Amino acid sequence: MDPADRRSRDLSRRERLCLVLWALLLGLAIAFQLGSRALFEPDEGRNAEVMREMSVSGDYFVPRLNDLLFLDKPFLYYAAGGLAMKALGATELAARLPAVLCTLALAFGVGALARRWWGDRAGALAGLAAAATPLPLVYTQIVIFDAMLTLWICAAVGAFYLAVERDAENGDGSAFRYWSVVAWAAMGLGVLTKGPVALLVPLAAVLPWALWRRRAGRLVERGAPLVLAVLIGPWLWVVSRADPDFLHYALVTETWSRLTSNELKRDAPSWYYLPVALLGALPWSVVPLAGARRVAAAFRARESRIRFLASWFVVPFVLFSILHSKRIHYILPLVPALVLLSIWLWVETPNGARLPGVRFAAMLWAVLGGTVLALGLGAAPKLLSRVEGADGATVAGVAAALGTIWLLAGVAAFLASRSPLAALITLALPPLALLLATAPLVEAVGERRSARSLAQSIDGTFGEGIEIVAVETFPASLPFYLERPLVLVTADGLWLRSNYILRRYSQMVGEAGPMRSPAWLEGAVGDCGTPRAFLVRQKNEALRRELVAAGRPQRDGGRDVDLFGPCASGEALSSGAPPSPPSPPPPAPPAGEAGRVSG
Structure with a gap:
């Protein structure tokens, strides 16, 4: 290309002003309703409640949901939200803040890498493009792990690139060892966020390219993987003390079964990610397609950066398409590769x-x-x-x-x-x-x-001291908004939507804990000496009739549940009156209604 035709690598003052204003608009769009919108169920409510319980207990290493051991995922994302709640209170803003900060940090990192490669103009464009892509932008608004996981995966991929290329240019290996350690540290933080997938994706993305560069051994130079052990080892020790079988659950159920089978009901066609990538990464999904000839020419010319970006996107994309478990957010770590490839095409255009x-x-x-x-x-x-x-x-x-x-x-x-x-x-x-x-x-x-309005109704009607019993239902955000656990009556723990709790139901259910068996209801329904309200599914006709017969007034709980308040003698407790003796237990239900709890 004639130097006169080449675009400037630097930004003019006018361009800088436009980009600053655009960045402010982007920030306002992300912040809009961030702290006012109710938590969606089940994921947002469940994750926010785990964060809240961490902030209350001060235990930021062992996640708990509704006061039950909850080891479906590691602790780091929950801990970040818990610390935010410690500073800002148990609010929707605090719950969503980690995802926002991680997405902005990722955009900064993408911009820094583009600036290193192609100058200030490319860096500014890439950073804003990475933050304003549909899929990452949507996940700034959701209380879920994947924005943080994406940050660590992309940090590892970028650090591996710098490790290999710095060593190739300098020859002394000193720079390589530093960046390799950074990469393994990032993967360790990813493991502490969502498990071993944080190892799989970066290595799959980088290894083919590193093999082509004939420097694959540099990815594990001089004990860099030991950083991983240093980071995750103490947490594994703490959690294994709480549950000696945790490693088997984490590696077999949550990782191997999720990826290689449909045990968790997350299968989808092999072409599933094609429309997801096309729309979720728009417009950066179509720019490389339109510039395919230039990309192919650079690939054939053995341009290292282009081959690196191709490996970053293509290899994990094919891997995710083959594996059984599929979710939209799994390809979030691949979006920056498309952004960088697109910006390269633009800045290299005359x-x-x-x-x-x-x-x-x-x-x-x-x-x-x-x-x-x-x-x-x-x-x-x-x-x-x-x-x-x-x-x-x-x-x-x-x-x-x-x-x-x-x-x-x-x-x-x-x-x-x-x-x-x-x-x-x-x-x-x-x-x-x-x-x-x-x-x-x-x-x-x-x-x-969300259960926000239900929680407001409960607190406004009964006060904060009443015990809430959820029978074969679990509005995931209700404990968060009530700021206390529920008593959950369930035959199997299915309503908590936790594979970990589901597999340990028999160990966790009991009179002393927050999860009770259906048999506990026999005495609880007629016990008017305890200020207690029941949350019951509307389909559970038998139990609803029994609660009404016990003198518990019915109130609309919203959605598909009804709320039954304390019986008349129990309501006196809220005003300081002494407790009344418990009512006699209700008569045994007819044979045809024995299964009333599961309704």
Whole structure:
């Protein structure tokens, strides 16, 4: 390329100002409703409650849910949320803060790597692009592990690259040892976040490229993996004291079975990730496709960075497609590879030339916008039946706003296909609109799928001291909003949605703990001496009739459950009156109603 045609590696003052303003808009979009939106069930409510219990107990190493040992996942993400709650209180903002900070840290790291490779302009574009991609942006809003896991995986991949390339350039090996240790430390933190998958993905991404560079041995140079043992060893010792069989559960059930079988009911077709990557990483999923000839030419020319990025994306993508367990967020760590590849294509495009992929991505956004607009305005009643907690006007309004913004952004991007800055801003606008325009709908659905209003009703009606008994149901966010565990009556522990607890039900159930067997109900229903309310599924007709017969007033619990308050003598306890003697136990149910608990 003629040097006169090459784009400047540096940013002008005007470009810097535009990027700063765009970054502020991105920050506002991420922060919007972050602390006001109710926790969705089951995942957000469950994870937030584990964080809350850590902040209360001060034990940040052994996760507990509803005061039960909960070792489905390691501790690090929970501990980060627990520390946030220690500082900010048990709020939705504190619960969501770790995911936001991890996503922003990842964007900074992607930008730093691009800046190292291609200059200031590439670094700024890559950092903002990484943060404004649909899939990572959505996961800043969810109380789930994958934003933190993605940070550690990508940090490990980047550190491995620097280890191999620094050594190849300098020859003395000193820089390599440092970055290799960083990579293994990042993988160790990933293991403490979500388990051994944090080892699988970085090594799968880097090893083929390192073999091509004939430096695969450098990935484990001079005891770097010992850092992994130093990081995870103490935690494994602490947890194994709480449960000696934990390692078998973690390695066999939570890792091997999840990846190689459909035991956890997460199977999907082998092509599952193709549409996920196309839409979840838009527009960066289509830029490399549009610039495929240049990518292939660089690959054939043995360009190390391009081969590295190809290995980062392709090998884990194929691996995830083959494995049985599939979830949308599994490919989050692959998105930065597409971002970096796209930014390389843009900054290497001559001045005045059309940027690859911009018009293709613009047309996709415009088509998606038109589709959303047409569906929302023309089929709002049908959409309403599929979206809980929102009326037709809300659905139509959200569809109109979102569809219009996507359509206009697509048109603007189509016209801005020669300027990297303008292309970035217009193509990244639709993901931001996804957060802002859908806010009313997400808020309405969140209230419907959260126990926040139920907790407010319980505290407002009965006070904070009453014992809540959940019978074969477990609104995951209710303990979080009540700030205390529930008494869970269950025949198997299934309602906690924990593979760990499910497999240890017989060891955990008991009169002294928060999980009771159905037999405990026989005396509890008629016991008016204890201030106690029952949360019962509406399908459980037999138990509902028994609670009414025991003098417990019925109240609407929302969704598919009803709330039965203390009987008249028990209610006196809230005003300081002495307890009344317990009522006699109810008569045995007819033979046909013996299974009332499981209803």
